[in-house]
Amino acid sequence: MQKTPVPLRERNRLDTWALIHDVASSLVLKEGPIHATVEAIAEAAGVSKRTFFNYFATKEDAVLGTQAPSLTEDAVAAFRAGEGTDTFGRTVHLMLDVIRTMFPDASSAVRRKELTAKFPELRTRMSQHVSAAEQLVESVLMERYDDDAARAGFPVGREGASALLMLAGTVLRFAYRRDPAAPFVEGSATVDESIEIFRKAVQATL
Structure with a gap:
């Protein structure tokens, strides 16, 4: 096409x-x-x-090479399409969709890694954008979180949603450490593998 x-x-x-x-x-x-x-x-x-x-x-x-994160209609629709199923995985992917909007196509992940390694103070701006991304995800998550959480066995309420958001962010950092390109590649197997690793790790330690 x-x-x-x-x-x-x-x-x-x-x-x-x-x-x-x-x-x-x-x-x-x-x-x-x-x-x-x-x-x-x-x-x-x-x-x-x-x-x-x-x-x-x-x-x-x-x-x-960054910009403020945004919440696209496609990302919200994809999240809502799976309501009632795999709240954990859907939250990770919603977070990923929002974070990707921070980096236009011309943005260089390799150059950015070099810059933040040499000048750690630049990470402050990245952290500000990530915090904004989390707030956007939380706004969608909270719309029907209690119903989804109850079905999935998660704690309901804002604290439960915040815990899920923090876990989703940890999964993405884990995926990035395994493969720095993973969060920026559509349909990355590394991201899905990381979700499963965390899912099994949490279940095994309960």
Whole structure:
């Protein structure tokens, strides 16, 4: 099946996004976060500060190639489609769908790993986005959580939902440690395997 052609305006937008991200990440690796100011990044990319902020909310987002997470209609529909079954697995996948929106196609996972290893302070911005992603997932989870939880044997109420969210986040970190590309690949077997490993580990220790 042929892919729908990307409109020229959208291609230009993606190209500009990728250019600013590439310049910002390269500048930080070369000169460090302090010297890589918004002004320096914009100048090196050949754009104005106003254009910079049209694409990135913060300098850290430009460096890391990240954006605020969002909740898509498809992700919500997929979560709701399985209501009454496998609340744990569905929550992990909903969290994964939301987290993936933080990283546009032009974002480089390899470069991001290099940056956060060299400059751990950049992880603060990542943590802020992950917290926002958890809040989005919680908003969907709480809609019918008590009914699903009761059927699955989970504790009902907000504390039960929070515990499930924390467990889902741990599964994704575990999957990432096994394969850094796994969370960003659609239909990753590593993610599903990680869910099963945690499911069995929890059941075996009860």
